[in-house]
Amino acid sequence: MNTKQLPTLGAKSFEAIKQTNEHGAEYWSARDLQTLLGYSQWRRFEQAIERAITSCEKSENPPGYHFAGAGKMVDLGSGSQRTVEDYQLSRFACYLIAQNGDPRKPEIAQAQKYFAVQARRQELNDQAAADIERLELRKQTAEEFKALSGAAQDAGVQSKMFGVFHDAGYKGLYGGLGRDAIKRRKAIPEKDNLLDRMNATELAANQFRMTQTRDKLARDGVRNQAQAIQTHEQVGKEVRDAIKRIGGTPPESIPPAEHIKEVEKRLKSATPKLELDKREASGLLGDTKPETKA
Helix, strand or coil: CCHHHCCEECCEECHHHEEECCCCCEEEEHHHHHHHCCCCCHHHHHHHHHHHHHHHHHCCCCHHHCEEEEEEEEECCCCCEEEEEEEEECHHHHHHHHHCCCCCCHHHHHHHHHHHHHHCCCCCCHHHHHHHHHHHHHHHHHHHHHHHHHHHHHCCCCHHHHHHHHHHHHHHHCCCCCHHHHHHHHCCCCCCCHHHHCCHHHHHHHHHHHHHHHHHHHHCCCCCHHHHHHHHHHHHHHHHHHHHHCCCCCHHHCCCCCCHHHHHHHHHHCCCCCCCCHHHHHHHHHHHCCCCCC
């Protein structure tokens, strides 16, 4: 695994909070993972754990090998300690929790993308992996769109001009084409959200445009509507130029993808059996997992 891509929180990382149990197997404390994944309330995080256990059962992997109830000593303000409910989690359990967590949390979104696309086994086939990647990118782009709108407002863009502001970014990235012109070029129905018809590559380019615009508006201290709109278009042009330099396909030339709702339906209807290697299948039992007879 490339630990540089794992989710972090301050000085902590996913690998940094790993522990070893009496069987010599690696495990993670749910209480430690709760903080890493952005949950302030144990009750909310435990709901994600319960959903993960259900997913484990559906994937035909024994939950007992991956989730173990435990207690954890915590310090109280008086200097005393008390035991709180905890779980010992295998690496596979952590993956399932990330998949069943709140996607609105940036920590969960980061963990989902890492575990689902880069570190875990393919679910069903390569198409499913591509579906997962695209769906996660679409969720992240939706959140980034909201964040950029907030940054635009802080930069002085009036609500009635939000459409012009966002169109400026498209025009910069798509060689002068605004949202409606892009739809016409790609024969996308007017009722469809343009982002819902982008493949993973196109979504990633637009997400990068949005994040860089948001950062530049803040970094340059933009407080003028016209300047904010110009900044968005300029960042779009810079991203377009970068795509050209590396020999990428201009976004306006990327064919429209199937609607994202179809991707969601396909993934929801799938009932994959996650094939784990021997070490990961053993989970918390390490090498002591009993052999199954053929």
